[in-house]
Amino acid sequence: MTMAVAIWAGFVLLILALLALDLGVLNKHDHAIGFRESVRWTAFWVAISALFMVAVWTIYRFHWGGFGLKPGPESTAPDAVMSYLAGYLLEYSLSVDNIFVIALLIRTFQVPENMQHRVLFWGILGALLLRGLMIGGGALLVHRFGWMMYVFGGILLLTSVKMALDKEDDPKDIADSWVIRLVRRFYAVTPDYRGHKFFDTFEGRHAVTPLFVVLLMVETTDVLFAVDSIPAVFAVTQDSFLVFTSNVFAILGLRSLYFAIAGLLRLFRFLKASLVVLLAFIGLKMLAKDYVHIQSSWSLLAIVAILGAGVAASLRWPEVNVRQEENSK
Numbered sequence: 001m002t003m004a005v006a007i008w009a010g011f012v013l014l015i016l017a018l019l020a021l022d023l024g025v026l027n028k029h030d031h032a033i034g035f036r037e038s039v040r041w042t043a044f045w046v047a048i049s050a051l052f053m054v055a056v057w058t059i060y061r062f063h064w065g066g067f068g069l070k071p072g073p074e075s076t077a078p079d080a081v082m083s084y085l086a087g088y089l090l091e092y093s094l095s096v097d098n099i100f101v102i103a104l105l106i107r108t109f110q111v112p113e114n115m116q117h118r119v120l121f122w123g124i125l126g127a128l129l130l131r132g133l134m135i136g137g138g139a140l141l142v143h144r145f146g147w148m149m150y151v152f153g154g155i156l157l158l159t160s161v162k163m164a165l166d167k168e169d170d171p172k173d174i175a176d177s178w179v180i181r182l183v184r185r186f187y188a189v190t191p192d193y194r195g196h197k198f199f200d201t202f203e204g205r206h207a208v209t210p211l212f213v214v215l216l217m218v219e220t221t222d223v224l225f226a227v228d229s230i231p232a233v234f235a236v237t238q239d240s241f242l243v244f245t246s247n248v249f250a251i252l253g254l255r256s257l258y259f260a261i262a263g264l265l266r267l268f269r270f271l272k273a274s275l276v277v278l279l280a281f282i283g284l285k286m287l288a289k290d291y292v293h294i295q296s297s298w299s300l301l302a303i304v305a306i307l308g309a310g311v312a313a314s315l316r317w318p319e320v321n322v323r324q325e326e327n328s329k
Contacts, residue, residue, distance in 0.1 A: 002065065003064050003065035003066075004064075004065030004066055004067070005065075006065070007059060007064060007065045007067070007241075008241070011245060011248075015128070015248060015252070018048070018252070019121075019125065019252075022121065031114050031117070032113035032114045032116075033113075033116065033117050033256075033259040034259075035259070035260065037259075038256050038257075038258075038259030038260040039260050041255075041256035041259075042253060042256040042257050042260045044256075045249070045252050045253035045256055046253060048249065048252075049088055049249035049250075049252075049253065052084075052245065052249065053081050053084060053085065056077075056080050056081050056084045056242070056245070057077045057078070057080070057081050058077075059080075060074065060076070060077040060080035060081075061077035067080075067239075067241060068080060073237065073295070074237060074239045074242065079295075080239070080242065082295075082297050082300055083236055083237035083239065083242050084237075084242045084245065084246050085246075085300060086236045086237070086299045086300040086303060087233045087236045087237055087242060087243060087246030087247070088246040088249055088250055089300065089303050089304065089307075090229075090232055090233060090236060090246075090278070090282070090303055091229055091232075091233055091246055091247050091250035091251075092250040092253065092257075093275065093278065093303065093307050094225070094228070094229045094232065094275065094278075094279075095225075095229075095250055095251070095253075095254045095257065096257075096261075096271060096275070098221065098222065098225045098254065099254070099257065099258050099261065101221045101225075102120070102218060102221070102258055103258070105214055105217050105218065105221070106214070109210055109213065109214050111193075111210075111211070111214055112193060115193065115195075115196055115211060116259075117255070117259075118196050118211075119211055119214050119215050119218065120218065120254075120255040120258060121255060122198075122215055123215055123218035123219055123222065123255075124251055124252065124254060124255050126215075126219045126222075127218075127219065127222040127223075127226075127251050128248060128251055128252075130219070130222070130223055130226070131222075131226050131230065131247055131248075131251065132244065134223075134226055134227075134230055135230060135240065135243055135244050135247060136240070138152075138230055138231065138234060138243075139234075139238070139240040139243065142234055142238055143238070149234070149235075149286050149289055150286065150287055152231030152232075152234055152235070152286055153231075153235070153282075153283045153284070153285070153286030153287040153289075154283070154287070155227070155228065155231055155283075156228060156231055156232055156235075156279050156280070156282050156283030156286065157279075157280060157283035157284070157287075159228045159279055159283075160276045160277075160279035160280040160283060163272065163275065163276050163279065164273075164276045179213075179216055179217055179220050180213055180217070183208060183212075183213060183216065187206070187207060187208045188202045188203065188205045188206075188207035188208075189202075189207060189208055189209070189210065189213060190202045190207050190208070190209045190210065192210070193209060193210055193211055194209045194211075196211065197209055197211070198211055198212040198215065199212065228279065229247075230243075230247070231286070232279065232282045232283075233246065233247060234286075235282045235283075235285050235286045235289075235299075236282075236299055268310065268311060268314040269314050269317075269318065270309075270310045270311075270313040270314045270317075271307075271310045271311065271314060272310075273310060273313075274306050274307055274309060274310025274311075274313075275310070277306050277310075278303065278306045278307065281302060281306065285299070
């Protein structure tokens with residue numbers, strides 16, 4: 001086994017061990033995730049993601065497995081760390097929009113509070129597998145066809161325009177989506193939840209439960225968001241290892257982030273606008289890559305500044321109904 005393969009395998013084993021610790025030990029029993037617990041888990045995943053920067057610096061500093069030997073932006077350890085951090089923050093911030101949809105799904109299907117952690121856990125696990133395949137395919141396309149960066153840039157610009165024009169999804173539209181119609185064509189769906197079961201029997205037939213339907217919807221929405229977010233990370237770095245690891249840690253923190261801020265998202269009214277600007281910035285950067293080179297450190301600064309502006313504007317000019325609720329307390 002070469003050093004590069006060992007590093008990839010070691011990272012995958014680390015993630016599997018953390019997931020096993022999460023569901024198999026620390027969250028073995030179904031229970032509702034409170035705000036304090038979600039904040040602790042969010043801090044845990046952020047800390048693990050930050051500690052991994054030490055591993056990135058070490059790997060690229062000593063060129064273990066040949067990492068950092070190819071000419072490019074990640075040829076030095078500090079640049080590799082910057083690219084990893086920029087990719088992580090970009091992916092983590094774009095996950096916020098995914099949380100809006102997940103919260104809508106949870107509310108629409110009235111998922112019991114003690115079941116939400118389990119469905120999101122398996123949703124995240126599936127997302128990791130699917131994104132690994134998408135990142136591998138994206139890296140292959142970028143390295144073989146340089147013009148794919150322009151395609152990715154165009155996708156991001158169109159996404160930013162679509163996001164700016166879109167209104168909040170209608171729960172009725174979600175409940176009647178093509179995914180659910182497809183499931184009901186092949187399987188019966190139980191009329192109620194059956195604990196944490198995804199499969200059961202109904203009227204003598206094998207059936208899926210509403211929990212499985214929600215899981216499938218979560219997976220579907222993540223794939224749709226990945227079509228936008230993965231090209232965005234390739235604008236920050238084209239190093240497959242940095243793209244994959246930053247994506248994985250951002251996705252791992254998505255579940256705990258949902259429980260921490262799902263109820264607070266309405267307070268940040270300008271966050272969606274900042275995501276629109278962020279996607280447009282990344283898209284323009286990809287389209288202008290042959291004319292303007294932006295270092296990873298400047299990309300990182302731009303990401304932080306755009307997101308910070310959205311949060312600051314939301315706190316400075318909250319929605320009228322939110323302000324009225326706060327004053328009435």
